[in-house]
Amino acid sequence: MRKQALQSVPTLPSHCLRVAALLVCCLLPLSSGLRAQSSAQDSASVSSFILHDVKLGLHDASTFFSAPAHFSGNQWLQAAGCIGGAAALFTLDNGIQHSLSVSGRKSLNGDLWDVPTVYGSAYFAAGLSLATYTAGALTGEEGMRTTGRLLGESLVLAGVPATLVKIAAGRRRPYAGVGPWKFHAFQFSEGSQSFPSGHATVAFAISTVLAERIDNIWGRIGLYGLASLTALARVHNNQHWFSDVIGGAGLGITSGLYVVASERRRTHPSDQQQGRFIVYPSREGLTFSYRFD
Numbered sequence: 001m002r003k004q005a006l007q008s009v010p011t012l013p014s015h016c017l018r019v020a021a022l023l024v025c026c027l028l029p030l031s032s033g034l035r036a037q038s039s040a041q042d043s044a045s046v047s048s049f050i051l052h053d054v055k056l057g058l059h060d061a062s063t064f065f066s067a068p069a070h071f072s073g074n075q076w077l078q079a080a081g082c083i084g085g086a087a088a089l090f091t092l093d094n095g096i097q098h099s100l101s102v103s104g105r106k107s108l109n110g111d112l113w114d115v116p117t118v119y120g121s122a123y124f125a126a127g128l129s130l131a132t133y134t135a136g137a138l139t140g141e142e143g144m145r146t147t148g149r150l151l152g153e154s155l156v157l158a159g160v161p162a163t164l165v166k167i168a169a170g171r172r173r174p175y176a177g178v179g180p181w182k183f184h185a186f187q188f189s190e191g192s193q194s195f196p197s198g199h200a201t202v203a204f205a206i207s208t209v210l211a212e213r214i215d216n217i218w219g220r221i222g223l224y225g226l227a228s229l230t231a232l233a234r235v236h237n238n239q240h241w242f243s244d245v246i247g248g249a250g251l252g253i254t255s256g257l258y259v260v261a262s263e264r265r266r267t268h269p270s271d272q273q274q275g276r277f278i279v280y281p282s283r284e285g286l287t288f289s290y291r292f293d
Contacts, residue, residue, distance in 0.1 A: 061156065064258055089243035167188060172192055
């Protein structure tokens with residue numbers, strides 16, 4: 001009976017297709033609000049604007065990953081403080097894990113926790129990015145096409161460092177039962193790639209891009225709330241420590257804000273976007289800003 005119950009749990013790809021289809025349907029009505037003012041796309045071929053978008057993505061990636069080379073001494077101290085603060089969260093992991101996690105659970109368990117889990121999967125995020133970009137290209141909605149590109153950019157910018165850190169840290173997952181301080185560098189097994197959480201990284205990367213592009217309070221509440229549920233699901237299902245999901249959330253938010261800010265500077269160089277808190281790496285270092293109305 002137990003075996004039959006487990007076999008009835010939907011697979012990850014089928015979950016992804018359902019949630020992706022739902023979100024794309026939600027995004028379609030919003031695309032008119034994201035339409036760019038330029039009509040250059042009307043006269044450009046599909047291949048030319050795809051090449052243009054690839055070049056923009058490569059430029060954003062180069063500036064993002066080269067930003068630390070331009071950090072000043074003070075900025076390196078600030079970065080070290082952020083890393084130290086994240087490391088301090090490790091001391092809370094045991095207590096939080098005992099309070100929130102349930103032993104014996106898997107990533108997908110055939111319940112409502114599967115929804116935020118799928119939202120943070122790489123399969124779903126890649127599908128959402130591609131579907132949004134394709135829908136924008138086919139309908140001529142430049143704003144939607146740009147959103148699809150920014151989703152893809154944010155996933156790459158967050159996913160590359162997350163994957164490298166996972167392998168380099170080699171942190172054991174909670175279900176291994178060896179505690180939060182077990183590290184073995186350069187491990188490629190799934191059970192030794194706990195920090196940071198890939199699901200939390202993905203969820204916050206796409207939520208940040210969508211929230212900033214949709215640009216209303218209800219969108220922000222819903223999207224950041226869904227990403228937070230993804231992080232909570234990973235802890236609840238005993239797949240990650242609390243510090244894992246916080247580290248992943250930080251990576252996702254940083255990459256999402258960066259690509260949105262880069263696009264904003266390209267399309268509205270004189271628009272100061274007052275009333276926004278923005279954190280992003282730049283050639284001058286890690287930039288924190290808040291603009292008032």
